[in-house]
Amino acid sequence: MKLTNYIDGVWQGEAASYAVVLNPANGEELAQVPLSTEEEVQQAVAAAKKAQKKWALVPAPKRADYLYEIGRMMKDKKEHLAQVLTKEMGKVIEEARGEVQEGIDMAFYMAGEGRRLIGETVPSELQDKFAMSVRAPIGVVGLITPWNFPIAIATWKSFPAIVAGNTFIWKPATETPLMAYEMALIFEEVGLPHGVANIVFGSGSDVGTALIEHPDVRVISFTGSTETGRHVAELGGRHLKKVSLEMGGKNAVIVLEDADIELAVEGILWSAFGTAGQRCTACSRVIVHKDVKEELQKRLLESMQDLTMGDGLDETVKVGPVINEKALEKIQSYIEIGKSEGANLVAGGHVLNEGKFATGHYFEPTLFTDVAWDSRLAQEEIFGPVVSLITVSSLDEAIEVNNSVAYGLSSSIFSQDVNKVFRAQRDLDTGIVYINAGTTGAEIHLPFGGTKGTGNGHRDSGVAALDVFTEWKSIYIDYSGKLQRAQIDTE
Numbered sequence: 001m002k003l004t005n006y007i008d009g010v011w012q013g014e015a016a017s018y019a020v021v022l023n024p025a026n027g028e029e030l031a032q033v034p035l036s037t038e039e040e041v042q043q044a045v046a047a048a049k050k051a052q053k054k055w056a057l058v059p060a061p062k063r064a065d066y067l068y069e070i071g072r073m074m075k076d077k078k079e080h081l082a083q084v085l086t087k088e089m090g091k092v093i094e095e096a097r098g099e100v101q102e103g104i105d106m107a108f109y110m111a112g113e114g115r116r117l118i119g120e121t122v123p124s125e126l127q128d129k130f131a132m133s134v135r136a137p138i139g140v141v142g143l144i145t146p147w148n149f150p151i152a153i154a155t156w157k158s159f160p161a162i163v164a165g166n167t168f169i170w171k172p173a174t175e176t177p178l179m180a181y182e183m184a185l186i187f188e189e190v191g192l193p194h195g196v197a198n199i200v201f202g203s204g205s206d207v208g209t210a211l212i213e214h215p216d217v218r219v220i221s222f223t224g225s226t227e228t229g230r231h232v233a234e235l236g237g238r239h240l241k242k243v244s245l246e247m248g249g250k251n252a253v254i255v256l257e258d259a260d261i262e263l264a265v266e267g268i269l270w271s272a273f274g275t276a277g278q279r280c281t282a283c284s285r286v287i288v289h290k291d292v293k294e295e296l297q298k299r300l301l302e303s304m305q306d307l308t309m310g311d312g313l314d315e316t317v318k319v320g321p322v323i324n325e326k327a328l329e330k331i332q333s334y335i336e337i338g339k340s341e342g343a344n345l346v347a348g349g350h351v352l353n354e355g356k357f358a359t360g361h362y363f364e365p366t367l368f369t370d371v372a373w374d375s376r377l378a379q380e381e382i383f384g385p386v387v388s389l390i391t392v393s394s395l396d397e398a399i400e401v402n403n404s405v406a407y408g409l410s411s412s413i414f415s416q417d418v419n420k421v422f423r424a425q426r427d428l429d430t431g432i433v434y435i436n437a438g439t440t441g442a443e444i445h446l447p448f449g450g451t452k453g454t455g456n457g458h459r460d461s462g463v464a465a466l467d468v469f470t471e472w473k474s475i476y477i478d479y480s481g482k483l484q485r486a487q488i489d490t491e
């Protein structure tokens with residue numbers, strides 16, 4: 001299947017060049033994705049700009065009605081969307097269903113915002129004067145998304161954008177364009193006015209750059225690696241764009257001496273090896289108290305034996321493939337780095353490429369122990385099924401080690417002591433903190449994002465997402481019939 005861009009409600013013609021989209025589980029060709037150019041971006045921005053004027057005049061509750069329809073259609077197509085998602089991204093089908101559900105939840109949640117979009121009324125300091133602030137749409141927004149959550153992240157961005165009265169151009173990752181294609185079909189089927197939702201496929205350097213540099217694109221909402229995000233921020237800054245960045249992570253589970261070890265093992269397995277470790281919130285470090293280190297390690301190693309690997313469409317599989325050959329090489333390079341740094345490789349550490357694994361991209365769930373907290377293995381984002389066990393002697397030390405990385409997305413702590421966990425949630429320098437759960441499992445009505453190298457202060461999800469896609473407009477209405485001046489003493 002050859003995909004085409006979706007601009008102004010119209011599926012566009014053939015592109016000059018394409019990239020091939022492969023199923024990471026078996027190497028099967030799924031589609032060809034256009035490698036668009038600046039010209040297509042200009043066309044999409046022009047359509048979005050024209051549509052936005054009308055769209056902003058549609059009352060927000062009516063804009064929200066389209067989101068209810070989109071949510072209902074996603075619900076009807078949930079199994080189909082999940083199957084396509086597993087094929088193009090590789091995550092196991094249970095997780096794919098969960099990701100689609102996140103999108104459905106986001107549709108209904110943001111549709112509800114159509115009847116709120118809450119502003120503020122406040123007293124004026126002057127008599128016979130009324131003061132309020134409202135959320136105003138910004139205009140045309142550009143959405144740049146990664147391959148690891150090809151549908152959920154797009155809904156976190158596009159749904160608040162449109163309910164607030166903006167129109168958008170979405171550039172999905174070239175590895176996972178099929179979810180964008182499926183969403184465009186849904187936008188078309190629910191009759192979303194032409195030009196409100198536009199999809200332009202292509203590389204980050206061509207399409208992404210053209211979006212960021214275009215003077216009519218007022219907001220860039222980006223999710224991806226910190227390296228790319230830094231570039232997006234620099235370029236966006238030069239063009240004075242509002243740029244929202246959600247980037248990498250190096251998340252840790254802390255296991256204290258009084259933890260429920262069985263529960264901690266379950267939490268670690270799910271957050272470290274789910275999606276083959278390719279979540280921004282993946283647990284990549286386990287910071288364990290020395291008194292329970294041996295027990296935790298033993299139970300973790302035993303449980304890791306039960307992680308069946310294979311094609312995520314097989315319901316019995318727990319760990320699917322990683323996205324491509326480049327990812328395998330990166331993970332392998334960190335195995336070598338870990339060994340050279342003196343960490344102890346106690347499980348996994350290999351690419352699987354024989355038998356049923358021969359045509360896919362599989363890496364064994366891997367555990368290093370005795371990892372130095374400041375080693376590269378413990379500090380850098382690997383984005384694969386690799387966990388580093390770091391031993392500490394106290395809660396203070398655990399928090400310090402957790403906070404030592406350049407990222408600040410998610411952290412978790414297992415302990416039965418309410419004083420310790422309350423103290424920890426205060427001091428853990430991450431945007432998300434879990435108590436007695438792994439590092440993953442965000443719910444869409446709470447803000448999602450992180451500190452330091454993970455983000456630049458904005459958030460996806462929750463009402464906070466509306467801050468990215470609206471401007472605060474302050475309105476003063478003077479009904480005194482005379483010129484009143486604030487801050488001037490008229491007595």
Ligand SMILES: NC(=O)c1ccc[n+]([C@@H]2O[C@H](COP(=O)([O-])OP(=O)(O)OC[C@H]3O[C@@H](n4cnc5c(N)ncnc54)[C@H](O)[C@@H]3O)[C@@H](O)[C@H]2O)c1
Pocket residue numbers: 144145146147148149153171172173174202203204205207208209223224225226227228229231232246247248249279280281381383409448449450454
């Ligand atoms: N914090 C979060 O919410 C979150 C969520 C998911 C993934 N991530 C992070 O995303 C990364 C994995 O995703 P990825 O490999 O797709 O990231 P990436 O940075 O390589 O790509 C992300 C997107 O940016 C585009 N892009 C690449 N170069 C660009 C450029 N020069 N200008 C504009 N756009 C450009 C890509 O085409 C893609 O659409 C990991 O670091 C992960 O932690 C973060």
